[in-house]
Amino acid sequence: MSLISRVIRLLLGVLLTVLVLGPLMMMLSVSLNPDEAAINSTLGTSKAFFPTVFSFQNYREVIDDPYQPFLRYLFNTLLVTICTVGLGVVVNSAAAFALAWGYGAYRKLYLAVIIAIFVIPGEGLLIPLILMVSRLGWLDSYQVQIVPFIASAFSIFLFYQFFSKIPAELIEAARIDGAHLPTIFFRIGLPLSKPVIATTAILGFLDVWNSYLWPSMVTRGVEFRPLSVAMAAFFSNQQSYWGNVSAFAVLMALPVIIVFLVFQRWFVASVVGSGVKG
Known part of the structure; x- marks a missing residue:
């Protein structure tokens, strides 16, 4: 060079x-x-x-604000993010393993449906989804922010791409030894998929943490409001106080920066490893 x-x-x-x-x-x-x-x-x-x-005066004013309880917003966001990402890893990986190594002709049809859902803009599903959760009485709750987003077409497809490349001899050997599909998944598939788990977990964390449109539609008060929606409300109330608005933004971005700095090595390794295996 x-x-x-x-x-x-x-x-x-x-x-x-x-x-x-x-x-x-x-x-x-x-x-x-x-x-x-x-x-x-x-x-x-x-x-x-x-x-x-x-x-740190601006930070103290943000944290101590009685009308915009930052710590409550932080708790809500952490709870929703951890539950959505954690349950999503288990559900999406299990579904992908069943599609890759399960029995029946349904697998190809389900995979085609998943790919079709993946290319549909999420905004197009919001109206029927909000009608569904309103009938269930879930508006302004934690579950309305968690349950609809546990299953992810992108994560299922990513796990499927990984599981489908596992040597067939390894799966057949486990079946010959009498292991059923759930046992094979938990003892072979899930331990081998750590690179994909790292990728989907980090991307899912960023997606849920920064989600705004859906939480703004289904939350009303401060009890279940996440940081992304609270940031908009705080900005509308503090337009002339740029110090406080910036302090709120720094506190909101800090967990994301910490997660990236801590897991960046695993994230880069997972992307490179997935690319090599693909």
């Missing part, structure tokens, strides 16, 4: 880093400044990207 190519790649890397970290730096800088007049004077300038004041 020539020197010019290396310089171009370095410049592109620096540019992408600035584009990604720039908004985060500005958000963090504004959140640490309790002086709204100073914030308004620096917005639109380079000074907005570098913190000159280090104060």
Whole structure:
């Protein structure tokens, strides 16, 4: 590789880093400044990207706000995300294993239906879905945010692609030893699918954590409201207080950043491993 190519790649890397970290730096800088007049004077300038004041007053005001209970919103979001992702991994992987190694001609038909659902925009299913959950009396609850999204066509298809590449000799040997399909799944299929589990879990975490449209339609009060909807309500009430809004945004983004930093090695390894096996 020539020197010019290396310089171009370095410049592109620096540019992408600035584009990604720039908004985060500005958000963090504004959140640490309790002086709204100073914030308004620096917005639109380079000074907005570098913190000159280090104060946690905005964070304390966000956490202690009696009308917008941030800790309650955080609990709601964590509960919904953990339950949806955890149950989704089990349900989607089990369904995919049954499609890959189960019996009966139904498997091809079900797989075609799953692929068809995968290409349908999710927004097109919201109206019939909200009518269904309203008849069940689930509006403004935890289950209305969890149950409809446990099964995922994308996750099932991803698991299916992985399970279908398991050597048939391994599955047949287990069947000869008397193992039934659930036993084969839990003892062979699930342990081997750790790369796919990591991928679907991280992508599912990001999807549920940032979900806005559905929670805004099915939640009414603060008791079950997640952070994504609370962020919009908080912004409408605090439009002129950019320090508080930025502090709320930092607190909301912090768990996502932590999850990515902790699991980025497994995520990258899972993507690369899946690509090699494919």
